[in-house]
Amino acid sequence: MHGRGIKIANVRKHFGGSEILQGVDLDIQPGEFLTLLGPSGCGKSTLLRMIAGFDQLSSGSIHIGGRDITQLPPKKRDVAMVFQSYALYPHMTVARNIGIPLEMSRLSFRQRLPGSRLLSRHVRQTYREIEQTVAKVADQLDLKHLLDRKPAQLSGGQRQRVAVGRAIVRQPSVFLMDEPLSNLDAKLRTQLREEISDLHRRSGITFLYVTHDQTEAMAMSSRVALMQSGRIVQCARPQEIYNRPSELAVARFVGSVAINELPVTVVNGQVLLAQRALNLRAPEAPDGSYTLGLRPESLDAVPQGGDADFTLPLLHVEFSGSEVTLRCDGAALGIDRIRIQMRAERFDRLRSDGGIDDRVALRILAQNALLFSSSGQLMPAPLKVAEAGR
Amino acid sequence: MTDTMAVPAASLPAVAPVSQTDGGSYRVHAYAFSAPAFLLLFATVIAPVFVVLIVSLTNYKLGHASLSFIGLGNYARLLQDPYFWNALKNSAIYTSIVVPISVGLALIIAALLINRTRSRRFYEVIYFLPVTSTLTAMSIVWSYLLNGNIGPLAKLMTSLGMKPFDFLADGDLALIGLAVIGIWHLLGFNLILFLAGFTTIPKELMDAAQLDGIDSFWDRLRYVIWPLIAPTTIVVVAISCIQAFQAFDTVAVLTNGGPYGATEMLLYKINQDSFIGLKAGYGSALTVIYLSLIGLFSIFQILASNRKVHF
Numbered sequence: 001m002h003g004r005g006i007k008i009a010n011v012r013k014h015f016g017g018s019e020i021l022q023g024v025d026l027d028i029q030p031g032e033f034l035t036l037l038g039p040s041g042c043g044k045s046t047l048l049r050m051i052a053g054f055d056q057l058s059s060g061s062i063h064i065g066g067r068d069i070t071q072l073p074p075k076k077r078d079v080a081m082v083f084q085s086y087a088l089y090p091h092m093t094v095a096r097n098i099g100i101p102l103e104m105s106r107l108s109f110r111q112r113l114p115g116s117r118l119l120s121r122h123v124r125q126t127y128r129e130i131e132q133t134v135a136k137v138a139d140q141l142d143l144k145h146l147l148d149r150k151p152a153q154l155s156g157g158q159r160q161r162v163a164v165g166r167a168i169v170r171q172p173s174v175f176l177m178d179e180p181l182s183n184l185d186a187k188l189r190t191q192l193r194e195e196i197s198d199l200h201r202r203s204g205i206t207f208l209y210v211t212h213d214q215t216e217a218m219a220m221s222s223r224v225a226l227m228q229s230g231r232i233v234q235c236a237r238p239q240e241i242y243n244r245p246s247e248l249a250v251a252r253f254v255g256s257v258a259i260n261e262l263p264v265t266v267v268n269g270q271v272l273l274a275q276r277a278l279n280l281r282a283p284e285a286p287d288g289s290y291t292l293g294l295r296p297e298s299l300d301a302v303p304q305g306g307d308a309d310f311t312l313p314l315l316h317v318e319f320s321g322s323e324v325t326l327r328c329d330g331a332a333l334g335i336d337r338i339r340i341q342m343r344a345e346r347f348d349r350l351r352s353d354g355g356i357d358d359r360v361a362l363r364i365l366a367q368n369a370l371l372f373s374s375s376g377q378l379m380p381a382p383l384k385v386a387e388a389g390r
Numbered sequence: 391m392t393d394t395m396a397v398p399a400a401s402l403p404a405v406a407p408v409s410q411t412d413g414g415s416y417r418v419h420a421y422a423f424s425a426p427a428f429l430l431l432f433a434t435v436i437a438p439v440f441v442v443l444i445v446s447l448t449n450y451k452l453g454h455a456s457l458s459f460i461g462l463g464n465y466a467r468l469l470q471d472p473y474f475w476n477a478l479k480n481s482a483i484y485t486s487i488v489v490p491i492s493v494g495l496a497l498i499i500a501a502l503l504i505n506r507t508r509s510r511r512f513y514e515v516i517y518f519l520p521v522t523s524t525l526t527a528m529s530i531v532w533s534y535l536l537n538g539n540i541g542p543l544a545k546l547m548t549s550l551g552m553k554p555f556d557f558l559a560d561g562d563l564a565l566i567g568l569a570v571i572g573i574w575h576l577l578g579f580n581l582i583l584f585l586a587g588f589t590t591i592p593k594e595l596m597d598a599a600q601l602d603g604i605d606s607f608w609d610r611l612r613y614v615i616w617p618l619i620a621p622t623t624i625v626v627v628a629i630s631c632i633q634a635f636q637a638f639d640t641v642a643v644l645t646n647g648g649p650y651g652a653t654e655m656l657l658y659k660i661n662q663d664s665f666i667g668l669k670a671g672y673g674s675a676l677t678v679i680y681l682s683l684i685g686l687f688s689i690f691q692i693l694a695s696n697r698k699v700h701f
Contacts, residue, residue: 054597075603087598091617100613104603166602 003031003206004065004078004173006051011060013046020046022230023060030065033200033207034235035217038227039253044210047227048176051208052081064174075105080167081176084183086159088151088166095147098165099134105170106130137165157188164196168203175200177209181216193219214254218242226250242295243368248376251293257325260299260338262292264371270386271371274333277386278309280364282371284381293370296325296341299362301350308361312338319344328360338362439681446674453668464675474676476651477659480565484655485634487569488576493626495573496580497619501611503581504588514585517578525575529643532571533558558644561652568640568653576633580626587622591615621695628691632684656680 006028013021021043028034036044049055051062053074061070069077080101088097103112110116111123138144141161151159160180167175177196181189197220200207211217217224218238225235234246245251251259265272267287271280282290302308312328315337324347330338340362350356371379446464450457468474499517503510520528538544538556547554557567591614599605599614616623638657641647647654647662654662660680664673 049597052597052601054600073605074597074600075605079601081598081601083594083598085592085594087592087594089595089599089614089617100604101602104609109606109608166598 002173002204005030005032006174006206006208007063008047008051009061009063011047011050011062012058013043013050013055014058020230021050021058024230024232026225026232026235028206028208031204031206033197033209033220033222035209035211035221035224036227037211037214037217037224037253040212042227043230044212044227045178048081048178048208048210051077051174052079052176053077077174078172079174079176080170080172081178082160082163082167082180084179086151086163086180088159088162090151092150093147094143094149094151094154094162094165095131095134095138097151097162098137098143098169099130101166101170102130102133103127133169134165137169140168141165156184157192160184160192161195164199168199168205172205174206174208175203177207179211180209182211182213189216196220215256218254226253228253244378245293245370246378248291248293248372248378251370251372255295257296257339257341259370260294260296260330261335262294263289263334264292265289266371271383273310276310278364279307279386280309280366280369281384281386282379282381283384285371285379289374290379291372291374291376293372294364295368296339298365298368299338299340300365301326301340301342301347301356302361302363303350303353303355304359304361306361307363309364311359311361314356314358314360317347326356326360328362442674442677442681445671446678448671450671450674451668452664452670457671460671464672467672468675468679473651473654473659477654477656480651480653481635481637481655481657484565484569484572484637485631487566488572488634488637489627489630491569492573492576492580493623493630496577496584496626497616497623498611499577500581500584500588501607501615503585514582517581519578520575521578521582525571525639526643528575529571529640532574532640533644536567536570559649561649564645564649564653568637568645571640572634572637576630580630583626583629584619584622587619588615590622591618624694625691628687628694631687635680635684635687656683 006026008024008026008028011021011024012019024043024047026034036047038044046055050057051064053069053072057070061068063069064078089100092100106126106129107123111120111126116123117127134147135144138147141164143158143161143165146154146158146162151162154162163180180196181192184192193216196207196209200220209217209220218241221238223235224238224241226233226241228249234241234250236244241250242254245254248261252261262273264278265288266282266285269281269283269285271278271282271290271292273292278292280292304311310333312330312332314326315329316327318325318327322344323341324344326340326342326347328338328340330336340360347356355361366383366385369383371383373379447459447461448457449460449463499513503513506513535541535543536555536557538554538559544554544556555563557563557570595614595618596610599610604610604613636657637655638661641653641655641658642661645653647658656676657680660673660676663669663676667673
């Protein structure tokens, strides 16, 4: 088994009057784990279904391993897919569910008729080979003791594994997954996330994974393609998507705690918030109004009365194990809330030496701050700490 | 301690009668509300069945003032009656032609229609039209279509150099002729039931089947559609059996059971014996046999559809 690259060129899809995909270009490397991430209705599932061959393209082309597959039927595309509902055949045993793709590709309609096993040695031999392959796959996926069960007798996680088994048994070069974990509970989801990552590493197949869950996307992918209303907004490594989102919409979608958005103005390279100068410079940004995007960890709590950028009333403290999330009232800055995240031990220290009481003094960490134009585009030049006093 | 014991002991008898009267009035209300439905059902369905059962044990003739109980005499006569066995045989043959063809054809047409998007509505209407038509009136049209002298079918066969069939006049073909009309009448109804059954097959499963190589029409039917609509199929088969056993309109309008009893079926014989021959007692015995056969189909349907069946 080895993966092949996928080249998606200017793919469009109209449905009725609306354009679901507005010219998507994507180049997926062989063996890559690429995730299509986006809110529901952004077109990511449609794109996946077109790669699988279930839906026709309105225009554009799709190549897999250099071969144009735009017009080929699904079974000839050398792709396998795991569905959100798993889509197992309810009337077939686990063994048959996994083996059916082989049965269909290796035997003709006549050879698959009941009784042909008795008549032909070749058919018997083929069925025996299929059985062996199924046993091997079942062994890999820890399904060996379940081969005689029907899907209704399995748990969600087991069904998911059967669906994966049915997909890998054909040794495809591209593996498509449509929200395969969304029907499972949180703990199982984390476990199966690791199993899927392992499977990807072991098999070397190209994975194309669709999800609306940004945590999943960040955790598993070599690259993430973020989609919004029918187009790919940014396609990059997870770290880059998180740290340098190309648009405000991307920044909003990624990150488990929402990004803080402050309305600022820039005058002569100096960043002003509510008429007050911040400890930040945007040397290449023309004068005008902007949105300053600050991740919850890009704000640092400092001792009060020091060189803080602003001091805000503390509303709520939320513990989540090693991290603490603070919510502050942002009315003084012209926004509703400001969220800050820090390590739990740092929070404890600040609290005990009086750095945090019912007010928190905050300082912006310039290297992680993001400046977006009024149309939501990221300003390419990084922000700097203002050197001279303000 | 004694105080706390005394409190529940004292309050218990006070509470109990209240809950009893509550339960009692609830029960009275429940019966009162269900009484109209029960009375209607009793008067129109259950009582007539008992009347038929009782009459079947008598020698009652319609119009006569007296009757006497003859025990199982009617049933004994029925077993000796070659015309009864002929009617039962004809009903069985008719059913065994109409049911497999109308069910199988409906399944195949439904499987062809599920992938149509725009034209599906059109076909649904076309196939359902016969169900909405009056069979008695349409029988006249069919008698023209199948007529051996002036019918278009006969003309077509003559022009092809074949000897034309005269469906309804030929003793060997008449039952088949009626079966053709029966299939035509039942097909649309079965088709609609199957199309409704198809909506229970998840779309993702059909997609997965395509990817697994189950993409030709017959493979799809064999591996996905047919097994998954097994519960629907059982209902359709049972309903079709009942419908086929009830064949009456076409017999009464087109053949009157002829030629020479070739198309005399159970319901028609019941009608003939009870209302033409006026032998109400004997007719009732036939009706009891007829009702128990229909009952068997219904019981089979209920038993089968209570389990979740996959072939």
